[in-house]
Amino acid sequence: MTDVIFDKGIRFDIVKKEETIWCGALGYAADLTAEPDIEGLLARYQALISAEKRELVSPDWSGCLSIGYWPGGDVPRGIMFMQQVAAEEQDKRYDLYKTPASLYIRVHYDSAEIPEKLLGKEQCGVFELYGPIHELAEKNGYEALSPVSYEFEYYGSKSCYAYCAVKKKTA
Numbered sequence: 001m002t003d004v005i006f007d008k009g010i011r012f013d014i015v016k017k018e019e020t021i022w023c024g025a026l027g028y029a030a031d032l033t034a035e036p037d038i039e040g041l042l043a044r045y046q047a048l049i050s051a052e053k054r055e056l057v058s059p060d061w062s063g064c065l066s067i068g069y070w071p072g073g074d075v076p077r078g079i080m081f082m083q084q085v086a087a088e089e090q091d092k093r094y095d096l097y098k099t100p101a102s103l104y105i106r107v108h109y110d111s112a113e114i115p116e117k118l119l120g121k122e123q124c125g126v127f128e129l130y131g132p133i134h135e136l137a138e139k140n141g142y143e144a145l146s147p148v149s150y151e152f153e154y155y156g157s158k159s160c161y162a163y164c165a166v167k168k169k170t171a
Contacts, residue, residue: 007136008117010107014166018101022065023053024082026095036079045081048093055086063154065097066127070134070149070164099150102165105133105142109160126153129162142166 003014025045027036067078080097088096107114107129115124118132130151137143143166150165 005105005136005140007132007139010114010117012133012136013106013108015104015106016101017099017104020099021085021088022080022082022097022099023085023090023094024048024062024080026078026080026082026097028067028078029076032074032076034077036077038079041079042081048091051091051093053083053085053094054090057084057086058156059083061154061156063152064127065099066130066151067097068148070130070144070151074147099165100145102145102150103142103167104163104165105137106161106163107133109162126155126160126162127151130164133162133164137164137166141169143169 005012005014025041025048027041029036062081062083065078065080065082067080068075069077080095082097085096090096107118109115109126109129112122114129115121119128133151134144145165145167152163154161154163
């Protein structure tokens with residue numbers, strides 16, 4: 001299922017993703033207001049690059065999963081640098097995390113037009129696109145999953161996407 005919404009001349013896709021297994025380096029903040037050790041997690045993930053990941057789903061794609069940021073406040077925030085796998089049996093140095101089946105709103109960051117139209121600037125970090133996705137979701141009858149929300153940046157060799165998990169608002 002893929003539905004499309006256009007906002008400010010930019011295409012946003014609403015896609016359904018099944019439960020997904022992520023393999024990588026995961027860490028949480030110490031409390032509800034702090035950030036995880038993002039630099040330390042990235043360094044740990046990069047140090048593991050040579051360790052095999054079994055049954056990679058998309059070998060050329062990797063990303064960063066944000067856990068509990070939107071709307072935030074109920075659970076410590078988590079970050080995971082990761083790749084998608086189909087097998088739960090992995091090298092013990094890796095962390096595994098499953099995201100539930102959900103709808104996601106995504107935007108393809110494929111040109112300078114994206115940050116210009118959505119954020120009013122020449123370039124941006126992919127995570128900065130979560131704000132415009134949240135706004136679009138709210139305007140179109142969606143809200144964050146609860147009690148834990150999920151967002152992820154997904155990078156290929158020539159492309160990247162920002163995804164936010166959503167559900168239809170209940171009346």
